[in-house]
Structure formats: C-alpha cells, structure tokens
Amino acid sequence: MVAKMAACTGSKDGQDSILEPLCFPEQPASSTSAPSLQGPSVELLVCLFCPESVPLRQKDVLLKHLLLDHKLVIGDVRLIADLPKYMLYWRGRFLEQPVSDFCSVIKTNSTGPLEKQEDYFLLCDVLPEDRILRERLQQKRLEEVLEQQQLERDDSSFHRLCMFCSEEFTGNRSSLLNHMAREHSFSIGLPDNIVYCKQFLDTLQDKLDNLQCLYCEKTFRDKTTLKDHMRKKAHRRINASNREYDRFYVINYLELGKTWEEVQSEDDRELADDEDDDWSDWWAHPVSAVCLFCDHQSETMEQIYSHMKETHGFDLHQLRTELNLRFYQQVKLVNFIRRQIHQSRCYGCQETFECRDDVLRHLVAEGHVMTLPDASTWNQPQYYFPTYENDALLCTLSDSDEGENGETSHVEDVPVIAEDVSELRALKQSSVLNQLLKSRGCSS
Template sequence: MREIKRPQFEYNQDGGVDHILEPLCFPEQPHTLSCLFFSESLPLMHKDVLLKHLLLQHKLVIADVQLIAHLPKYLLYWKGRFLEQPITDFCSEIKTNSTGPVEKQERYFLLCDVLPEDRALREKLQQKRLEEVLEQQQKEREDRSFHRVCMFCNDEFTGNRSDLLNHMAHEHAFSVGLPDNIVYCDELLDTLQSKVDNLQCLYCEKTFKDKVTLKDHMRKKAHRRINANNRQYDRFYIINYLVAAASPHRRSYFPL
C-alpha cells in the first residue's frame, strides 16, 4: 500500500488553486468504504449505511457525495488528513439550535469543495475516472472478439459493437444513442437483454405476461427506447464523464 500524501497546490492572487503540483497517491483499487475516524469499513454497495454512520456517530456531512467520482479513494484520502490535523482545520462548523440553550446545541461538520484541497481532490478523481473510461472505450473499439445476437431478432454480429447498435436503430427503431458515445457496451447490452428476458418494457419498465405482449406494447406505445430518468444508464455514456470532468459540480444527464 502506498502512502497517502497531501497534494501541493499553487495559489493564485485571489487565494484559489491554480493546479496541483504533486499527484495524489492512493492505495491500489480500494473496493470498500472506510470510516474516516475508526477502522470500520463497509462494502461499496452499503454507501448509505456509512454516510448515516458518519452523520450520527461523528456529526460529519460530506457535501454532494453523489458527485464524487471515486468515493473509496476520497474517503481514504481524508482519513489520512484527519490523522494529521484536526477536523476543524478542514470542515465548516454548523450549530443546531444556535439560539437555544447551550446544552441543546449540537455541532456538525461539513466537508465540501469550498475548501480548495477538497475541490482539487474531487477534480483529480473526476479526471482519473475520465481517463480510465476513455481507455476502456478504446479497448472496446479495437476488440474483435465481440459476438452477440440481436435481442429483437436472430441476426448475429461479430467483431464490431457499432454494427449491432446501428442494426437495432435502423431495423428495429431502437436507439441507445450514437455508438461513439457508448462505453461498457457489453454491460449495457446485458442490462437491456435481462430486462427483455424478464418481460420488462425498456422505457416504462412495466412487466408483461409474455414476449409477444411486450413487443406489441413497445411498438404501439413507441417505447422502443431507454428511460432517460433511469440513472442506471448514466455510466454507459461518455458524455457524462466528459461533463463531470469539465464541471465536477454538475449532475450527469442522459443523452439520447
């Protein structure tokens, strides 16, 4: 495990951060979420449990946690910093019932990107994730081992994922967007195939009694498309990573 280091910054005349002079270092590929104060850790899927623990046990709130590109690395970084300096050096302090009796007041701490160090960390994690996603997309473009049957007919496609996506768009009026905007294509197709196999409409996500009824519903209702409100699909679109890297504080959107 490599040492967790504090990034060095160059400040401009207004006190803002121009850029990081030293790269951030993290342990390789953490898959668990660590408490910032104790040794406890939880699987990544239990994010809400950990955030509740931080709030109730340690009075700590992490702002815009849903916009953090890699939460395990983010938590590990701040865990190291809190060992070096007190939490009050980094967090804004919030008092509840500030006008009431002292014994009824509670102190909470807010960790957010108002702090230049936190902002730089979030931006670094966004940029790193973008690089990884672009590398994955390039691998998919060069991969010629792809083989899959269209979920709407029996046509088979080999070597190029774009051929299948274009086929579904042109022959079945089902478009997931431009192939050049897709990443983790196999996972996307697996997700769609699973829904169809479970007789679930890909747009309204209602379940039907058989495949004939499902296909008839999707055709008549013009539901041969993906539900743009389902955030499950965000990770399959390059544009969301580009937007996040350019504007780390903006929520992703679903392009069709």
C-alpha cells in the first residue's frame, strides 16, 4: 500500500505549489506516538566508583577523573549514544562485581621494578556485555529520533519568522525551510532529513543575533557588515565540519557512533566476502507502478493499466491511439495528470478542490476522466520532469502500438518527429545577451 500523496495541497489560484521533487513511499510509515520536543541535555555524568559528578557537557573532566583517580579508561567514548545511562549501568555492575571481572588490565612500566608498576583498566566493546549495552542504547536513541522526526513532519503548529527577511511562516516547518532555500539561497537540507528543527533554527538565530557568521563564525561589529561578509564570501551556509550541527541530522543516528562523513566514506570493498560472492541472498523489492488516481499499486504494468481502466474508467492506451501521442507527449501527459491530482485539481476543467477525494468524485460525476484540456495546457516542457521521481509508470510508455496478436509493431514504421523549438529560437534571438553580443559584433 502506498501512503497518501499529499492530497490536500492544491492551490486556490491555480499555481503549482510543489517546491521539491516528490517520491512515492516504498512502504507505509508506521504510526507511532512521538515524545515531546527535547531541549539541550542537562543530565549529569556520575563517576563509576565515587559520588563525583559533572554536567554532560563537561564529560572530559569526569573522564580525566576516572583516569587519574581510578585508573580506568573508557574506549571510544564518542561512539556511546547515551553516556549518562552508560555510566549508570556500569556503576551498578561495579557495585556487584570487581572491575577486574569486566575490564582488560594494562600494566604500566612492565619491565621496571614491581613497586613502580601500575594497573590500568580498559572498559570497551571487546567485552560482549559492553557491546550489547552500546547497541541497545544506540537503538533506543534511534527510535526516539525517528519518533521525534515523525512528530515534526506532522506538526502543523509551527510558527516562526524568517531569519533573513522576517517574513512570518505558520503551519509546517517545510514552508520556512523551502522559503529560505528558494528566496535566500540558504539551505540546511531537506526538511525530512532534519530533526529537532526548532532547536536547530534557534542555534542559527542566536549566532546571527550575536553578529556571528554562520559559516566561519567570525564576529562582526554590526548587522550590515555581517550581511555583506556572508554575501561576498558566499558564507550564507553552515559549516558541515562543525560537529555542533550533527545532532540535527537523522543520518548521524543511523549507525553506531558514525557520522554522515564516515558512512559516506566507507569502502564497500571492505564488505566483500570471497567465500560468499553470489547474489542468492539478495531480495529486492519489486518495482511497482502507482495508479494515477489512488494509492493502488501493481507489480506488473498490465495490472495497473487494467486497474485504472476498470476502477476509474481511464484508458491510457486509448488516449495514446486517439491523440496519436508520441513517447515524450505521453511522458508530459502522465506528469501533467500526476501534478493536477497532487494539487487537488481536475485536469479536465482546472477546477480546484479541497482534497484528492473531492477531485475523484468530480471526475466521475462530470465525466471528465477521459477529458483532456487543450494540448497547449499539458504539452509543455515543464512536464518533461517527473512529478514523482520514482514513477515506474513512465518506464512503460512506448511509441508503438500492440497488434491483436500481442506483438509490437516495428519502431521503424512510426515516424519520429522533433519537438517544435521555434519558440526557443525566437526567445534566443530576442534575449538581452544576444542583443549585447550583436552590439559588440559577436555571433550568437
């Protein structure tokens, strides 16, 4: 089953409101309750052996204390998803059993006198219990982040001013993020890749309020100087190497302790196994085509064409034959219908409705299912581009017709006619650049 395709995003003025490529979901999203928005952590880190404790942001102080006072080192601390809970767990275990039962013992000055030798303890994921604990904490953190992300996706109470023009945005966070990317060339990523969005924007706003550049983080004397600096130096972006921003991107929670840079830089050859080099365990999801009108999908194209004809009365093959549509005209027609349905608009008469269900009822009631507007409406270059990036229906279109025996006619019998580019030539001749070149005696 395919999730609903943003059915109620139609625009009343007839203009497109798609701001980024759409994509059919591969599987339905599970409905889970999400926790409330979390602010910066104020948890305490408690020593494993004594009452000493420090705020989480001062973890290096406690790690130094463990090393100097208790001779214990925790391996790969940065890979621990929830350090406070990790410390509490081992504090309890060390009360039950001696530390030597869990940790590797490292002797210093092993070749020197016995009185100068010291034992240090290493707590790391070589110990199966420690590895299991780290994985469990990582899994729990990932679940919390995904729930929070879903909460923010569904949140319609978002309210904030743009950091650059003070325009007010309400509803969903994506409206503000898309506005900043489109109008101010400032993008922090796709909305669906971001989590804890309010805290992220608060962090960026604080930097601007403190007259600090978002990229190089230099401080300037006034707002005008800061704006000029960010414009001239192309610093209207964030610094990807700033670890402060990692917690706002879902990709940084996907694997145990790995950042997005480490995930992307991994060499796939390291995963190769010479003893198991076949593809027998590969189970790929079948490519499914989605109906133009509803969420139904089929694994074969014959099934999806039959579904649209029997359920909705729409026969794409008939339209192709009656209108003598070439391949690229079919592509534009499918993308046009997709977009109109996504915008909750009847593609036959261009009337706009509140949601997709209303459009479908209108199509049937008014007999507009097989009614197309004038070709000038849909036969436009903008509809070369898929409304949904993974639209498998586009892969089935053909220039040829099938005969009664099921065989496809020869492609050579179908003339290939180029698209009319006369308007583009005229536009080129009248362009400002072309006029400037002519005035300088250059050819266009």
